[in-house]
Amino acid sequence: MxxxxxxxxxxxxxxxxxxxxxxxxxxxxxxxxxxxxxxxxxxxxxxxxxxxxxxxxxxxxxxxxxxxxxxxxxxxxxxxxxxxxxxxxxxxxxxxxxxxxxxxxxxxxxxxxxxxxxxxxxxxxxxxxxxxxxxxxxxPGISSVSALAAKHRIGVNRVGRPFQVTTGRRLAEEWPANVDDVIVMLDAQQTFGTVDAQDVDIYWGAYIGTPDEMLVSGPLAEVADEIRRVRAEARARHGWIMDTYLLRRRP
Incomplete structure (x- = not known):
């Protein structure tokens, strides 16, 4: 066999x-x-x-x-x-x-x-x-979700609260119900830009674990444009991009 x-x-x-x-x-x-x-x-x-x-x-x-x-x-x-x-x-x-x-x-x-x-x-x-x-x-291997959290030195979940891993396509439809921590993968359309940015932080990373790694974090309203800029420049330079991010509502 x-x-x-x-x-x-x-x-x-x-x-x-x-x-x-x-x-x-x-x-x-x-x-x-x-x-x-x-x-x-x-x-x-x-x-x-x-x-x-x-x-x-x-x-x-x-x-x-x-x-x-x-x-x-x-x-x-x-x-x-x-x-x-x-x-x-x-x-x-x-x-x-x-x-x-x-x-x-x-x-x-x-x-x-x-x-x-x-x-x-x-x-x-x-x-x-x-x-x-x-x-x-x-x-099994170390996922980009685990690597993203480690690079930003954060926990994926908060005490007693759920989180959800989803795609940009699903996030564009709606923010998941009863969840304040959303990890987004496969988002070529940069759907974070459509989210109500009030009281939301983002932890974003691309090419995680490679020499081309890029990390951006902060209030979504303040760093969304920076993420768009560095993402576009990196994709033009490499011809491809693999990125993941966590959206976190503040209490």
Missing amino acids: RKIYVIGIGAGDPDHLTLQAAKAIGRTDVFFLLDKGEAKESMIELRRGILKAYGKPGRRIAEGRDPDRDRTPADYEGTIADWRHRRSEVTEALIREHLLDGETGAFLVWGDPSLYDSTIAILDEILARGGTRFDYEVI
Whole structure:
């Protein structure tokens, strides 16, 4: 039986790698990478650095092209379902071609595989089709949520009070009910700018754990424009951006 690891590698700092993840990388024969184009080459290079540090001699890399998708679709859920299906076909082809019987493969996943990542769902879809057999194991990683809180030296939650992790798309619809601490991911539209900024603080971070890390915090009304400016400059410079933020209502 072939085995696949789904390994959380943290938000960008190679030191975020857990001992469990490092050991799994050292046991892996084939690493699967989906290329997102030239703009994401630096993300691929960070993964290659991890493989150089922890991978075993003779390890192999199998690369495929990540399918394109509409970033502003009218039917969001349908578009994502179609993209995941096409991604599963690319992934299955890589596994069938490059992972031999008795070998171990791995996907290196940014942050934690259980938080806004599609790899687990894609592997389940491949197994459900029944044409390719393997076993897989998920190894947790440090999420961008944890890294953001650590960098700002804050707790994600406050005593006896809930918090919610959501997306920019959902925040644009409404602030979650009965929650004063909202962590926002996948927000290409900078939805914090649509929030009623009265009595709200923001803790924002981009490229967390990398040499390009940027952090901004303070009252939302005072720092929103600064975040927009540095975010736009960074995205133009790198061609991509990964950012996360916490919105916190004051008592």
